[in-house]
Ligand SMILES: [Ca+2]
């Protein structure tokens with residue numbers, strides 16, 4: 191597997207993977223990366239007071255919401271996360287890019303209730319003939335040093351390891367698979383037959399944006415995504431509340447068990463791997479899977495210090511559109527936008543980004559089998 195092609199694409203896709211697991215680059219010590227950690231189910235919430243109350247707008251549009259969408263009233267809220275809360279087991283500060291908590295206002299909008307599904311994406315492709323990035327042959331311009339025979343279409347797939355591994359190198363459980371794309375989500379022999387209601391995956395940023403435009407919608411800003419995910423509540427850890435398993439029941443499709451080994455995912459939440467959309471209760475706005483299942487593209491450039499700059503302004507940020515440019519010092523050559531919500535691979539052993547205030551990031555032309563999107567529409 192570790193031939194030249196593999197590494198070319200490992201490089202191509204490194205940021206999308208590091209998003210979900212970005213702390214691999216944050217210098218976490220080896221001792222703390224041992225897999226069988228004893229993680230608290232619910233992180234410390236004693237500092238939640240940094241959140242001020244959410245104030246929803248009162249005005250509502252007349253008429254019905256577009257099919258499959260719900261009205262999100264917008265308003266003023268506290269955005270971001272408390273670094274001390276957003277821990278990876280005992281490793282603090284892994285999501286420091288989501289701090290500090292700062293005040294934001296967004297206008298109201300409609301939002302898709304679910305992640306965009308395969309059948310929805312198929313309608314778009316049939317109507318337009320659109321070809322996704324994963325289906326496009328990589329070019330010499332992108333990879334000037336690659337051999338011609340190594341430039342093949344494909345995407346990245348999670349591949350469990352045969353046995354326990356140290357979690358310091360995500361390339362152990364991700365592989366570039368040729369001829370893999372949204373129609374072949376688990377590899378060239380797989381299809382989306384029977385997966386019509388599953389979220390579309392292997393979607394790069396431009397693939398998501400193209401669908402949104404065709405549908406008369408757009409991708410949410412990061413602020414819109416988080417306002418919606420919080421469901422009008424104030425300062426919760428999750429889209430549904432502060433307990434990961436209220437009454438002992440999981441509320442999202444994430445990962446339980448020993449990550450990332452073969453048969454390690456116990457599926458205690460009802461699903462090993464990806465699930466059809468809408469299998470768990472919606473949040474207070476009627477949105478499904480705002481935590482887990484697949485990561486979701488939003489429109490903002492990723493900048494590690496964007497929240498800091500908004501907070502330092504001392505003002506409520508009005509309809510923030512993201513920073514003017516991307517900035518990720520851990521990976522400065524990769525052009526990235528933000529992902530939100532975590533995926534079916536997020537676990538308290540390794541990626542807690544199903545927490546509602548936390549952030550992900552991804553190289554804009556990279557995709558994987560845990561990355562999709564949903565759309566919004568202005569009134
Ligand atoms: Ca699961």
Ligand SMILES: [Ca+2]
Nearest residue numbers: 479482484531
């Ligand atoms: Ca999701």
